[in-house]
Amino acid sequence: MHRGNVSGPLTIQAQGSFAVGGTVLKTPGSYDNNKPAAAGQSFHGDHLYAFYQVPQNPKALPIVMLHGAFQSARSWESTSDGREGFQTLFLRRGFPVYLVDQPRRGRAGNSTIATTIEPTPNDQLFFDQFRIGKWPSYFDNVQFDRKPETLEQFFRSVTPNTGPYDAAVISDAMSALFAKTGPAILFTHSQGGGPGWLTAIRSPNVKAIVAFEPGSGFIFPQGELPPAMPSAAGTLAPEAVSQAEFEKLTRIPIVIYYGDNFPVEPTPERGQDNWRVRLAMARLWVDAVNRHGGDARLVHLPEIGVRGNTHFLMSDLNNVEIAELVSKFLAEKKLD
């Protein structure tokens, strides 16, 4: 049951949770306490939920971790095979850690906009798209445990949107979170990449971004947008922001990591081609940030000899090695 206790006990100075950001809807009329209806009542929604832990003798900058699509803060907790995820690994490295459920997801489920949720069968698509393999085969070198119960845990880490996905709503709440945490480092995963850039534009408290396989929301300055990139998984289009907004991204160090098992040339394999264009767009994005005087870097892990990573780098079998790469980056940038 309690695996992963490989590094001895963990001493926590404080832990807890809260909501931040969001809006309030109000229905006109007066509230009748004994015949309650919508009239005169309010609804709090579109906030995010955060769980924080502060270790003893903490480093100065906390790390805020934002999950990707179909996921929650669960992404950063235990790995699917039950080892320690980045929440606990970075606590052990001395950082206060904040895990977010973004607005309209997980425990931050109250959405100001209605939605319908259906049990959509996506397991096999996720297996392919998140590069565990090509269903039903695992990639030979994949850093994913092959016990059936591990795959089951992976599939059960999925949780739906409880309202329409809206990067602006997410980055509004994330900015409110950074106002509360003070200066901090932002980790994003996948779909979280886009709202992550927007949060750094909005909040001067974002002191660095570590983006794991950003999947959408690649923003470029007006007039500098590269062409959209077609792929077997659809077309990836860049998005425009103002020059002034874009240049806020040049104030902080940024590193982007992508894993293994997708080609740099087009392939009809949908699950892999999806990442070919994302890697290519991310390279252009890094170039754009640096052209404007920024400090961005892209690490395609196979190029440095780190093989077999899925889309969930922070949960892979070599996640301690990935954490070590991140730690070295943070040390180099004097953020630890």
Add this chain to the structure above:
Amino acid sequence: MHRGNVSGPLTIQAQGSFAVGGTVLKTPGSYDNNKPAAAGQSFHGDHLYAFYQVPQNPKALPIVMLHGAFQSARSWESTSDGREGFQTLFLRRGFPVYLVDQPRRGRAGNSTIATTIEPTPNDQLFFDQFRIGKWPSYFDNVQFDRKPETLEQFFRSVTPNTGPYDAAVISDAMSALFAKTGPAILFTHSQGGGPGWLTAIRSPNVKAIVAFEPGSGFIFPQGELPPAMPSAAGTLAPEAVSQAEFEKLTRIPIVIYYGDNFPVEPTPERGQDNWRVRLAMARLWVDAVNRHGGDARLVHLPEIGVRGNTHFLMSDLNNVEIAELVSKFLAEKKLD
């Protein structure tokens, strides 16, 4: 930010999260990796999500905490005014603690049955029904901090069902959780009371139940059902189980707590009358358990001089006092 560090550091031996229970839906047909559709794909849903922490030198029996309606594991974390909730208070008391998001709620959002979620304004109803006061006035003695940001946190702890509420689905997943934890103590809140009794019937690993203001699912043996109880908040009806099932509840110690600010005589005040009938039904329930040879007890807190508690006893200003009552109960039953 980091309040509640009143008791010194907390040493954690292991922490993490997982899913347990649930079912798998499968769509007939064959999956085409490069043209993915529903055909041949599966969907994992109706599991629960649990986050666990094990302190150093833990007591033998973990505590599993199950939230109520419109809530998630969030209920047991920080209080709305930012103090330590029962998760951390009972970790400090040496218990491994498991916090649950029940199936179709929070991070266990994948439901096998579709639903529509709408932003339903309920804040004022919750204020009344959870006995913070009679909107917009607080009860004079209420154990709830009056800062506006505290009420805002309370309202933002609400999160919707992502599928139809189903006590059987919940108790199935809870039974699977207790199979995994081994013998353990169950804490339930409000709507969690009903699935809690069902879990104890299903799983011999439930060694005691501490129920905070159970709100529904009062089960009686066939032929021994008391009359339904009308109230200003609707009618509360008992539910039937077999004699054999009911008698499984007589194997374990059970304690039920109810708070303050509702009368024992009928009142037109909806938010209070709701609890009048629940207290009355719970008394009949405790009598039935004990009549069958069980060990159940009901504590109406004002009767022992503990005043001002809302429906969220575990988060109230006097939550350390409530924790102390629970600890004494567990010690008396040799469960600590």
